[in-house]
Amino acid sequence: xxxxxxxxxHKITKRGQNVTFRCDPISEHxxxxxxxxxxxxxxxxxxxxxxxxxxxxxxxxxxxxxAERPKGSFSTLEIQRTEQGDSAMYLCASSLSDAGLRxxxxxxxxxxxxx
Amino acid sequence: LAKTTQxxxxxxxxxxxxxxTCSHNNIATNDYITWYQQFPxxxxxxxxxxxxxxxxxxxASLFIPADRKSSTLSLPRxxxxxxAVYYCxxxxxxxxxxxDGLTFGKGTHLIIQP
Numbered sequence: 001x002x003x004x005x006x007x008x009x010h011k012i013t014k015r016g017q018n019v020t021f022r023c024d025p026i027s028e029h030x031x032x033x034x035x036x037x038x039x040x041x042x043x044x045x046x047x048x049x050x051x052x053x054x055x056x057x058x059x060x061x062x063x064x065x066x067a068e069r070p071k072g073s074f075s076t077l078e079i080q081r082t083e084q085g086d087s088a089m090y091l092c093a094s095s096l097s098d099a100g101l102r103x104x105x106x107x108x109x110x111x112x113x114x115x
Numbered sequence: 116l117a118k119t120t121q122x123x124x125x126x127x128x129x130x131x132x133x134x135x136t137c138s139h140n141n142i143a144t145n146d147y148i149t150w151y152q153q154f155p156x157x158x159x160x161x162x163x164x165x166x167x168x169x170x171x172x173x174x175a176s177l178f179i180p181a182d183r184k185s186s187t188l189s190l191p192r193x194x195x196x197x198x199a200v201y202y203c204x205x206x207x208x209x210x211x212x213x214x215d216g217l218t219f220g221k222g223t224h225l226i227i228q229p
Contacts, residue, residue, distance in 0.1 A: 004158075033217065042202055042219030043159065091158050103149070106158025 002026060004107035006092050012113045013082055020078045021110045025094030032075050033104060034067055035091040043091055049075060050097060082114045119203045124224040133190045135223050137203030140184050145207040148179060148186045153200045153222070162201075163188070190225075198227045 005024045013019050025032050030051050035043035046065065047057045051072035064082075069075040079086055089111050093104040120138040127133045139148070147166050151159035163170055165177040165186070176189040190197060202222040 035217075035219075040221070042200075042222050044219070045217040048217070093158065103161035103164065104151075104159075106160065109156075109158055 004092055004094055004105050006090075006107040006110050008110055009108060010111050010113075012115065014115055015082060015084060017082055018078065018080045019082060019112065020076050021090055021092075021112075023075045023077070023092030023094075023107060025074070025092070026105055029094035029096055029105070030072065031095045031097050031104075032069055033093040033095075034075070034077050035093065037089045037091055037109070038087075046077075079112075082112075084114045087112055087114045118218070119205055119220050121201075121203055121220065121223045123221065124226065126226050126228065127193055128228050129194055130192055133193050133197070133225060133227075135188045135190075135201055135203075135225065136185055137188070137205075138185045139203070139205045142183050142205055143207070146205050147207070148177065148183075149204045149206075150175070150177065150188045151202045151204065151219070153202065159202060159219070193225075193227050195227050195229065198225060200224050 004026060007022045011019055031048060033048040034046040036046055037043045045058050046061055047067050048055055049069040052069050064080045067075060067077045077090060089109040091106055091109045093106040095104045125135060147164055149164040150162040152162050153159040163172055163175045163177045165179055167179050167183060170177045178187040178189065188201060200222040202219045204219060
């Protein structure tokens with residue numbers, strides 16, 4: 001399967017703990033995006049990378065959230081000191097930045113539950 | 116910031132053509148219009164993208180009037196499996212355009228009945 005993969009698919013953690021999610025994009029895609037989605041809402045943009053550079057970060061993103069994309073391949077999203085409000089589906093997507101192929105391909109998501 | 120407005124929900128029947136309209140009055144010159152489909156517990160899936168006039172692919176058509184202040188996604192002969200949430204996005208996706216092109220909104224929940 002050459003699609004976007006995310007691990008883990010589900011994560012249950014206690015409030016105050018740190019969690020880390022991983023995203024493996026489609027191999028030739030140089031852009032990688034992170035979104036958060038809660039029930040009944042559309043995906044909310046968090047941040048995106050072009051290769052290893054983090055180009056944009058949502059102003060709504062708490063400083064407890066950090067993302068990395070070392071070597072421009074996979075990416076990790078870490079949430080420190082989790083809160084119940086962090087419970088959501090975390091989606092990763094990738095795309096090419098070349099003209100003519102601009103659509104994002106999404107992974108299945110990681111569902112986080114903070115108790 | 117180009118924001119979009121879509122109906123919250125729509126109903127239709129199998130075999131019908133469904134048109135979902137998105138308003139984007141503040142669309143900028145460089146902005147493209149992109150539609151995604153999302154099923155429960157899955158990530159969104161790209162449907163179609165356009166800049167002006169009409170774009171058609173194997174699953175949908177996208178109609179964009181000359182003023183580009185709105186767009187209409189047309190799904191021909193829908194089936195039960197087209198029941199999903201449909202999102203309209205507007206932004207400059209060529210250059211990344213910051214996060215403007217990455218704002219999904221609440222989307223339109225399309226329900227297809229037998």
